Amino acid sequence: RKEVEQDPGPFNVPEGATVAFNCTYSNSASQSFFWYRQDCRKEPKLLMSVYSSGNEDGRFTAQLNRASQYISLLIRDSKLSDSATYLCGSGGGNYKLSFGAGTTVTVRA
Amino acid sequence: GEEVAQTPKHLVRGEGQKAKLYCAPIKGHSYVFWYQQVLKNEFKFLISFQNENVFDETGMPKERFSAKCLPNSPCSLEIQATKLEDSAVYFCASSQSEGEQFFGPGTRLTVL
Numbered sequence: 001r002k003e004v005e006q007d008p009g010p011f012n013v014p015e016g017a018t019v020a021f022n023c024t025y026s027n028s029a030s031q032s033f034f035w036y037r038q039d040c041r042k043e044p045k046l047l048m049s050v051y052s053s054g055n056e057d058g059r060f061t062a063q064l065n066r067a068s069q070y071i072s073l074l075i076r077d078s079k080l081s082d083s084a085t086y087l088c089g090s091g092g093g094n095y096k097l098s099f100g101a102g103t104t105v106t107v108r109a
Numbered sequence: 110g111e112e113v114a115q116t117p118k119h120l121v122r123g124e125g126q127k128a129k130l131y132c133a134p135i136k137g138h139s140y141v142f143w144y145q146q147v148l149k150n151e152f153k154f155l156i157s158f159q160n161e162n163v164f165d166e167t168g169m170p171k172e173r174f175s176a177k178c179l180p181n182s183p184c185s186l187e188i189q190a191t192k193l194e195d196s197a198v199y200f201c202a203s204s205q206s207e208g209e210q211f212f213g214p215g216t217r218l219t220v221l
Contacts, residue, residue, distance in 0.1 A: 032208060041146075043200060043212040087152075094165040095140060095207045099152035 001026055004090050006100035013078050013107055020074040021103045023088030032091035033071050035062055037084045038102065044087055047073075078107045111135065113213035114183075115201050121219045122191045130216045131183040134203030140164065141184050142202040142210060143176060152200075158184065191220045 006023045013019045025033075036044035048055060050062040050071050061074040075082055085102040092098060114133040122128045134141045143155040154168040158178040169176070173191075178184040188195055198217050202210040 034209065036212075041198060041215075043214050046209055046211065049209060089210075091207060094157065094167075095204065096142060096154045096157055096165055096168075097144075097152075097202075097210060098154070099144075101151055 002100075003027055003092070003098040004088055004100040006086075006088055006103045008101060008103060010104040010106050013105070015078055015080060015107055015109055017078050017107075018074065018076050019078055019105055020072060021086070021105075022070045022072045023100050023103075024068075024070045025088075025090040025098075026069070027090065027092045027098070028069065030090045030092050033062075033064055034089040034091070034097070035060075035071075035073050036087040036089055036099075038087055039084050044089075044099075047086070075105070078105075080107050080109060083107045113201055113203050113211055115199075115213035115216050116183075117216060118214065119217045119219070121221065123221055124192060125190050128188045128191050128195070128218055128220075130186045130199050130201075130218070132186070132201030132213055133183045134201070135211060138203035138205050138211075140204045140206065140210075141178055142204070143184075143186050144200045144202065145197045146200060146215075147197045155186070155199075188218075191218075193220050196220045 033050035035047040038044045054063040059076045088100040089097040141158045145153045156166045157164040198215040200215045201213045204210045
């Protein structure tokens with residue numbers, strides 16, 4: 001079983017829509033969680049860290065559910081520029097990150 | 110610097126040749142990580158360093174891969190006798206501690 005699993009999508013949404021997707025992790029000892037955004041095989045760029053209490057950054061909201069071992073990302077009022085692959089990262093032992101295969105989001109005009 | 114720097118951007122090698130990739134972490138970051146990304150966005154952790162010391166090498170294919178981080182030099186990842194399956198994008202990331210990692214632009218290695 002992979003350490004981090006994501007729905008690959010694609011999620012095709014119109015501009016202005018809300019889109020949400022999850023990522024599950026198998027290592028119950030994982031302590032840190034992140035959402036990264038990756039465009040066209042460029043480097044992953046940190047979107048946000050995910051805290052136990054959940055966090056919000058503008059149109060983006062991340063939640064952590066430890067009991068069910070998943071994190072979620074919600075994007076409100078989607079923009080064309082939100083089209084990307086969203087990678088979920090889970091930090092286990094020794095600081096290394098395990099990544100999911102990514103969820104592709106395409107926002108159409 | 111303010112960003113993780115990686116060189117070269119692209120590297121093409123014939124099977125059996127050596128490949129060497131470089132990474133300069135963000136100034137002040139103690140941890141350096143190497144990841145390999147192959148098709149379908151699968152990331153594989155290779156190795157990490159805390160300053161010059163190997164921190165975790167559980168992901169390294171020991172036979173042909175080696176890595177170093179020496180004082181006052183970029184970190185390096187070297188692949189001896191490359192194989193077709195080594196074709197991938199190799200990302201370096203750095204962090205201050207456990208937490209957010211910041212990635213460099215990657216080196217795309219193509220083995221022919």
